[in-house]
Amino acid sequence: MKSLSRYIMLMAVPAASFLSSCTKNFESMNKDTNRVLPENNNPTYNLTRAELEYTGNHDFSFETWRVNIIYLSLMTQQMASTTGWYSGDKYGRNDGFASSYFTLAYGNQIKYVNDMLKTTKDKPNYANLYQVGRIARVLIYHRLTDLYGYVPYFQAGTGDNDTPAYDSQQAIYADMLKELDEAAKALNDSKDKIDKSDLIYRGGDNAVAQWKKLAYSLMIRLGMRMSKVAPGDARTWVEKGAAGGPILSNDDNAYIIHDVSGGRITLNRNSNILAGEWDAIGKGNIYLGKTFIDYLKSHKDPRLKYLAQVTAGGSKDTSVQIGMPNGYDESNAGATDIKKEPNYPGDILKYSNIQKNIWLKLDGPTFLVTAAQTELLLAEAKQLGWNIPGGDAASHYNNGVTAAFKQLAQYDKSAAITDGEVTAYLAAFPYNPAKGLEQINTQYWANCFLDWYEAWSNWRRTDFPKLKPIVYPGDNNGGVIPRRMLYPAAEASSNAASYSDAIGKQGPNTFNTRVWWDKQ
Template sequence: MKRKVTKYIALMAVGMLSFHACQTDFEKINRDFRHPTEDDLKKDGLDVGGFFTSFQTTIFPVGNSGTDYVNDYQIPYTLAGACWIGYISPAQNKWIGRGFPSYSLKGWSDYTFSVMYKKTFASWLNLKEQTIGDDAVNALLDIIKVTSLHKATDTFGPIPYLKISKGNMLQATYDSQKDVYSEMLKELDNAVQVLDQVRHNVLPKYDLMYGGDYVKWGKLANSMMLRLAMRVVYADEALAKEYAEKAISNPFGVMVEANDMAQLSQGAGLFLNNPLVIINGSSYNDARMGAEIYSYMVGYEDPRTDVYFTKAKQSSVEGFYPVFKSLEKVSEYLDRTKYSLLNVQNATPIYIMKASEVAFLRAEGALRNWNMGGATAEELYNKAIALSFKENGIDDSKAKSYVANSSNKPVKFVDNTNPANNLAPVSTITVKWEGKEFEKSLEQIITQKYIALYPDGQEAWSEYRRTGYPHIFPAKFVRTDSDVDGTVGPTRIVYSNKEYTDNLENINKAVQMLGGPDKGNTRVWWDKKSNK
């Protein structure tokens, strides 16, 4: 019975976090025993534990029934960042002039804000109310909140963060992105200190990611601190260096082994499906290998290509055949035998953060002469690639051959359906570390990081905006409603019309903090690099 109740609670909608059952003799006699009461919830931590499990799925949408979680993943992540950065292309651009693939941003803005921001914050506020005085649980809640909500501020810019409460969510006051980032870094730092003080596992029966292992949660918090610190390096280098070095020097350390990664797949008695399975499958049929990732991975003869994508066949020739991210609606690309699909199964995890990403972050820090644990930028770069190979089940000997290659370069994009779409490669960067000049070294780090991050297009898109790498193809077909430059792609998503209706005074102040018009070509606060 306990297992059934746990599973039921874990899958409840986030909006039910405020549920409170009334208890009377009449209700005890007449209640439906398929549904838990407040007393049921309190047994063995179920009142918090089940909702904690559900809260973790606000980082990225996963599920095991219906298609709500699929749509919550597809629109904000697959059709936005992953499409814009060239990981995944829709098989057919069905949303010309009204959706993200053609750089039309307004129609899906409110949906994206709800998935990335509102669901997470509403859940966090309710759980914080239920866990007053439990420092260890609150530390984990804050880590999850930051891990989830930094994507929202990276996408929109200023968001409500510091002064929000349950009573003012509809008319919330926005905070500058600088203030949001400063607060998130402090929250991660505080969470790590709390975990170091309590030194015990937290909600092990309800933790999807780490089974309550507080040490791994500490590593995730420090690794996320390193990610956020590096994000602001061009806006506030002193702050970036301070928190990057703090993350590395903390006793918990950062992720260093493949099994340190944070992911959503199974745990707490649940088996959750990867939403890309349905997006990629015959029912949606909305995903193909992207042109950019094809250019880099096929050019480098990368053995991870077979892990990420399936081969197709054109003119009796088997190989990888991508689709470009920004084309007019063409039925030919719907043929699942002619174009490469995603190699994904229900059990394939949704990755939140990998050890390989952390090693790439450390490599960049070392390149900037920060203290990243004593290793050089080259050593950490090679380690990051080796970790990525390991994370994808590829033998270490292949990683060694890969990092030693100084001749392979990105290849051109070829569209056999319409050769007018063919594009020459946009980079000549190779794999083998050169280390002769900063920008070339940074391009090597971010390009390989781009490959390792797949399919996390949100993070790859943020890193592209921050650094200008990897180089991407210019769009072929742009129908923007937000002044997006097709050669660059969106630099942010605009605020929704609903915010202007429901929260006009505060959204106007948010645009003032943004420092530019509420358009898709305005840079967010940390997007300051001048020579992109």
């Protein structure tokens, strides 16, 4: 179109002049300068977009709402709902909700990170940025395969295959671990600087070293995921990650600080849904769950005073906080009506909800990988007898709890838990090796508040905390807490052969088909 318009304009000039200028400028005249080509593409833009997409910030995309909140926050029993379409509270099947992360990951997240990798590969001036892209790609696929199991991986995102094969989770894990290992080793402070286009470490002086720590922390997380199905490989990778230097300080936590000024595509997606534009809390769609509140209260957890407030009146007094039990509705009939619950407080607004001013700020952080999580996983590895530096299982457990409590200050400085409170908690609830795995992984569950993707995955692996399934009339998944999300229905027709192959190898496209590492 641009060449054609130039040709029409030039028709008015003399022929000789036209022929001369046409010959002289032919190449530039016939080049579409509106197209983003590899030579004029800035790969740091793709990194920014991939990171934003990963935290659910594609405008009008609802994978955070549908999967993280509507399903996983409720299935992990940290939240509860009497609203019918909040399907996770009672395990109702909604294929559109359960498949939304699959659709958005391939439509946006993977596209951006793959474009970045293509642009930076074998470019000395982007040596570190390329390695960061490899680690970011693992972050995305790690979540994707943990949600669905078999997914397109090796043939996905290439731009030349509309029907990519689905790969086994075992094969995907092997490649992700290889990518982390190679990327961590290749990162080098003497090469290119990671600038502020990286939303995770924000162009800090230690960004390259911090990305290396993130790679080793992900190596530990992936290794522990395999602990039941491939314990030998799991141990190898966890020990390598521990020796490499993972995230062990909150100063190195991987998180994105959001920006209100950019609208939906830059603000905190969890906050926007729960407290902002959609205000699920204000509309009475969702409350803090009884399982979660009871755990925090019974353990005199210092986080509770910064987490919960009574919906009516806003009291933050920890003694009056009440979590809503899962599995109830507001039908005004039958035993499932919330008013029939034996401990109903007399008004639904007496149930507790999240303190928005701390946890749900629109410019607040979205945490991805933390020191608390890493230390708790290392505590478990040490409990299993693996070769982990830094003390015994109790030491890593204490470090993990301390980091989890101190992490609150990164949400808001007013939520700072003191050293004295940490010491008192660990004295009152010391690490007990006989119950070590339960203590470790229940603390992990609590630390993953708002990151319900990770809370659900680690619960599936460990079965801690011990969640009591909800039995509810009708579509309730047989009273079984779901073990995976669902493929999009369109895959059965648009990628029929690959889809059928995956179903044949992994199992039917249902909530109860377990992914590779999820063994009983």
